[in-house]
Amino acid sequence: MTQNNKKAVVYVRLKDGVLDPQGVTIQKALAQMGYNDFLSVRSGRFFELEIAAGAEAIDRKVEEVCAKLLANPVIERFEIERVS
Amino acid sequence: MKFGVVTFPGSNCDYDAYAAVKHVLGEDVEFLWHKSSDLLGVDVVILPGGFSYGDYLRAGAIARFSPIMQEVIRFADSGGLVSGICNGFQVLTEAGLLPGALIRNAHLRFSGKFVYLRVEDAGTAFTRACRENEVLKIPIAHGEGNYYHFDDDIRKLEDSGQVVFRYVDLDGQATPQANPNGSRNNIAGIRNAQGNVLGMMPHPERAVEEILGSVDGLKVFESLRSACRAAQVVGAR
Numbered sequence: 057m058t059q060n061n062k063k064a065v066v067y068v069r070l071k072d073g074v075l076d077p078q079g080v081t082i083q084k085a086l087a088q089m090g091y092n093d094f095l096s097v098r099s100g101r102f103f104e105l106e107i108a109a110g111a112e113a114i115d116r117k118v119e120e121v122c123a124k125l126l127a128n129p130v131i132e133r134f135e136i137e138r139v140s
Numbered sequence: 141m142k143f144g145v146v147t148f149p150g151s152n153c154d155y156d157a158y159a160a161v162k163h164v165l166g167e168d169v170e171f172l173w174h175k176s177s178d179l180l181g182v183d184v185v186i187l188p189g190g191f192s193y194g195d196y197l198r199a200g201a202i203a204r205f206s207p208i209m210q211e212v213i214r215f216a217d218s219g220g221l222v223s224g225i226c227n228g229f230q231v232l233t234e235a236g237l238l239p240g241a242l243i244r245n246a247h248l249r250f251s252g253k254f255v256y257l258r259v260e261d262a263g264t265a266f267t268r269a270c271r272e273n274e275v276l277k278i279p280i281a282h283g284e285g286n287y288y289h290f291d292d293d294i295r296k297l298e299d300s301g302q303v304v305f306r307y308v309d310l311d312g313q314a315t316p317q318a319n320p321n322g323s324r325n326n327i328a329g330i331r332n333a334q335g336n337v338l339g340m341m342p343h344p345e346r347a348v349e350e351i352l353g354s355v356d357g358l359k360v361f362e363s364l365r366s367a368c369r370a371a372q373v374v375g376a377r
Binding site for chain 1: 197198201202205233234239240241243244245246247248286288289290322
């Protein structure tokens with residue numbers, strides 16, 4: 057990563073209420089391992105985007121790619137943690 | 141009339157769909173390459189099963205942006221018949237042509253087996269060769285076929301009769317045991333409000349000859365042909 061390039065950090069997670077079979081299975085595994093304090097687990101995705109130093113309108117473009125591709129807005133929501 | 145079968149990188153049921161149309165149904169069919177922007181004048185588009193673009197990110201998420209899909213979306217918006225099977229269903233939900241989403245099977249395992257489907261509406265372009273409430277034996281083969289939508293949206297789908305196929309037992313009952321993946325309301329296939337776009341997780345192209353274990357899937361292809369012919373008659377007037 058060259059020095060002037062920017063970075064965006066994005067989290068994608070399922071909306072509340074959407075079944076997360078992976079999360080449920082992980083929670084069960086934890087319970088089986090003896091970790092009974094973890095009542096539920098929700099899984100999600102994490103993205104790091106490297107952005108060309110000279111790029112314009114970055115905030116809008118990051119928002120756009122999240123809505124179009126990185127997340128499925130029907131069942132997921134995204135958070136752009138930071139663009140720096 | 142002519143069918144078109146889209147081939148994405150990672151499609152693996154495109155030849156099955158092609159063979160079902162060409163050799164069993166006996167109609168013309170063309171492959172439509174994902175990088176192409178030409179539907180070659182087909183009357184029906186089939187989005188086949190497989191793992192388009194490796195199913196990276198989410199099943200169907202990347203295929204939805206391929207050049208051919210922009211044409212398929214235009215085709216569907218202008219009333220063209222589009223049928224998405226398995227991965228094709230996932231592509232259609234990602235493209236927004238069908239409501240809802242296909243998420244991981246509730247049990248997290250890939251499931252490949254024959255299931256029974258009840259025809260919820262024999263009046264659609266995809267089921268007109270079936271009887272009302274007919275039970276079809278057609279196989280599934282998927283890891284992400286768990287149809288999900290929110291309560292209100294499911295109610296809307298049901299109220300507007302957009303559920304085309306439901307997973308049932310041999311007696312036609314939509315029991316929890318007959319649901320192979322956790323889909324809401326045992327939903328196996330839906331259509332859009334206009335009635336020209338279908339998505340279904342089961343594979344009708346894998347059930348078109350006795351040697352495959354069932355010929356029930358052929359009815360979906362016969363329905364499409366019949367709907368196309370009816371449309372052509374109307375168009376010729």
